[in-house]
Amino acid sequence: MKYEDFISRFGNLPVIETSVLSAEQGDPKALSVQISRWQKTGRLIQLRRGVYVLPEFYRKVELNEFYIASVLEKPSYISLEKALEFHGLIPEAVPVFTSVTTSRPRHLRTPVGVFEYRHLLPSLFWGYRSFVMNRQTVFIAVPEKALLDLFYLKHIRVTEPYLTEMRLQNLEKISMKKLSLYAGRFAKPGLAKAADILSAFIRRHRKDMRKK
Numbered sequence: 001m002k003y004e005d006f007i008s009r010f011g012n013l014p015v016i017e018t019s020v021l022s023a024e025q026g027d028p029k030a031l032s033v034q035i036s037r038w039q040k041t042g043r044l045i046q047l048r049r050g051v052y053v054l055p056e057f058y059r060k061v062e063l064n065e066f067y068i069a070s071v072l073e074k075p076s077y078i079s080l081e082k083a084l085e086f087h088g089l090i091p092e093a094v095p096v097f098t099s100v101t102t103s104r105p106r107h108l109r110t111p112v113g114v115f116e117y118r119h120l121l122p123s124l125f126w127g128y129r130s131f132v133m134n135r136q137t138v139f140i141a142v143p144e145k146a147l148l149d150l151f152y153l154k155h156i157r158v159t160e161p162y163l164t165e166m167r168l169q170n171l172e173k174i175s176m177k178k179l180s181l182y183a184g185r186f187a188k189p190g191l192a193k194a195a196d197i198l199s200a201f202i203r204r205h206r207k208d209m210r211k212k
Helices: 003-010 018-024 028-040 065-072 080-086 143-153 160-166 176-186 189-211
Strands: 045-048 051-053 076-078 096-101 106-110 113-119 128-133 136-141
Touching: 003 018, 018 028, 045 065, 045 106, 051 065, 065 076, 065 096, 065 106, 065 113, 065 128, 065 136, 076 080, 080 096, 080 136, 080 143, 136 143, 143 176, 143 189, 160 189, 176 189
Parallel strands: 076 136, 096 113
Antiparallel strands: 045 051, 076 096, 106 113, 128 136
């Protein structure tokens, strides 16, 4: 396949996977040689084995790191600090796109960003929603699950000083009922306690806001 034909067929894809190319190109060896040649000449950028993007000059769609995160490791959804940033719950910009997956942990440093994957048991792989960004579907934890994933996966002992240090904001986005329900599904006493402490923190915050 000529590169011009390749661009014509696949240039509208944000991410190009070899599984898609294989359906078009019958000979796996020829496909591998072609991909290797395009990589060496800078006409194809590898993010990980079997996953590529086009150089900016040839792209017909804008890259979306949230979408790329969902493609680099399947199944996965954005969670922890990156999800908290997305929902506006913390003020800081988070450079690493952290996701949870039922696959093994992985850290990928790519030309388009840094992607980290934390392992989560299949029984805990829930609490996320799909969002459409630039016509690309991405999966991101809801606020309550992002917080619980953070506490659980990083073994955080939640205290009021810790929550203050997090500089949580827009707390009206957190449902205390959902937080308690989700914490119960983890079946971890420490996480249930963390949810109670966070709920008390939110109630105090709301009470203080009403006084102003």
